[in-house]
Amino acid sequence: MSTDTSTAAAAGTQPGGGTAVQGHPGRLKPRASRPRRGPASYATVSAVAVFVLAFLAPFLIILVNAFKTSADYRSHGTLSLPSSWNWGILQDVWQRVDFTQKLLNSVETSLGVVVIAVVLALFNGYALGIGRIRWRTAFLVFFLGVNVLPQEGLVYPVYYLFKELGLYDSKLGYTLLVGVTYSAFGTYLLSSVYASFPRELIEAASLDGAGRWTILWRVILPMSWPTLSVMCIFFFVWSWNEFLYPLVLLISNENQTVPLGLAGMQGQYTSDPTAMSAAALLGVIPMVVFFLLFQRSLTRGLTAGAVK
Template sequence: MKSALIARYLVLTLMAVAVLLPFVSIVLAALHPAGAQISGLRIPETWSWSNFAEAWDKANFSHLVLSSLIIAAGVVPLALVLATLAGYSLATLDPLGGRPISVAFVLGLTLPIELVVVALYFDLNQVGLTNSYTGVILAETALFMPFGVYWMQTHFAAVPRELLEAARVDGARSFAILVRILLPISWPAVTTLGVLYFMWSWNQFLLVIVLMQDPNRRTAPAGLGFFVGQYSTDIPLLSAASLIVIGPIVVLYLLFQRNFVSGLTQGAVKG
């Protein structure tokens, strides 16, 4: 038993090192003087914190980060509300055609964005929604919906039917059951989905590049792509810019770490 526990902790330690080692190497590279040649995990002789300010100015992150936040602030709540309502309906209300609709959402998980992005551009262009935050928000919401509906439907389907029937016997309507009974016990699942939505929206690259022609209204990852093309040989500057882009996701995960882990594992502990 003790050897098995030691082996388990050893495997987890090795996995943690494998995950953290690339991040540590990027941090160390970002702290070297700009233009320095870097090899391996070499600790800088001079700690150059100015790389972050220089990367922020040269990549125009003031506009790009704001644009990313605006898009994520529109996508996350809209997608969460729609996915929750759809998942609740499909899992508990037995709507007409619910089974084919559920299958369609699952099949939507296999649809790559590369397959539809060109057609999506022309469709949104006809209604004047290209080069606008609204168009990107609606497109990303639709793109994320299959996973969100599947996630929430699976969660609500695991709730005991007796709980729902008792609420209906007491006279609660469907919307009241969702708001007053299911959502309070579904906070880990909703929070986890919200973190995933924010991460996917923040990291979205191809869709933003195609739909947003104004460089100042593109997102931080899209701006980083152009920044890499301009400063491909300046590793410290590129590392600093990369850390600026991934920073919000790391902070968000640390803030919601408990709920995120609980939401991912809640289905595995049900008897």
């Protein structure tokens, strides 16, 4: 008993529990208790759970109906589980859509869009944010205006321009168009980020003899990777989901992207809901894989500005 008491005293605690207050051996600090969850906490968790279920419901419906037969769908409806799983429908839809070619076209154009948009945005943002060129505000207003213009207002001028330049039905022309369009948003974002960039680092690099290109590649670029990674992910997803520009500019089957291939499954007078669900599932899987591969980079990029 005496040994336990001396050990507790040496550790600054009392035998009955709690921690002794320094200078007051007889007084105990109250133990920190976990905060109790009130009704507001449970309401918040319930609201988030409902939101998640509502968000996942369309994907679950697609997943269930993608493996049904047409007879099973007509007999039991949309929300029922398949009576027998039709695994061959994915292969059938893959061949009908020529999904391999559509997938390669989407990957090729999306990667090209990312490269063009990020490079142009980097140079423009560096000039507007770090260089502080004349008419900076006017340029920012211009780039902001490009972002708010609807595609429907640009599609006909772009169509006739591409006809004159010989870029119609060309993946290169489509990639250049979308890349330049997305670079306007990237320029507006990076110029705002670079405007608050520490000037001391730039001045120190200048005193060491670094030129503008050296400052860009050795100082600005390494510190911009979180923002650039988020831009790359967003541009890739946006380009993958583009529908209006590919619909107007890419008319041949060998140049069409995944969204156009999926739209081709729906006719004016004919419709196969199970095949449409299977096609939608094939279109969603690459984006899910892409998100799982780069979700850590996305999370780091979004939270990089919150911690200095």
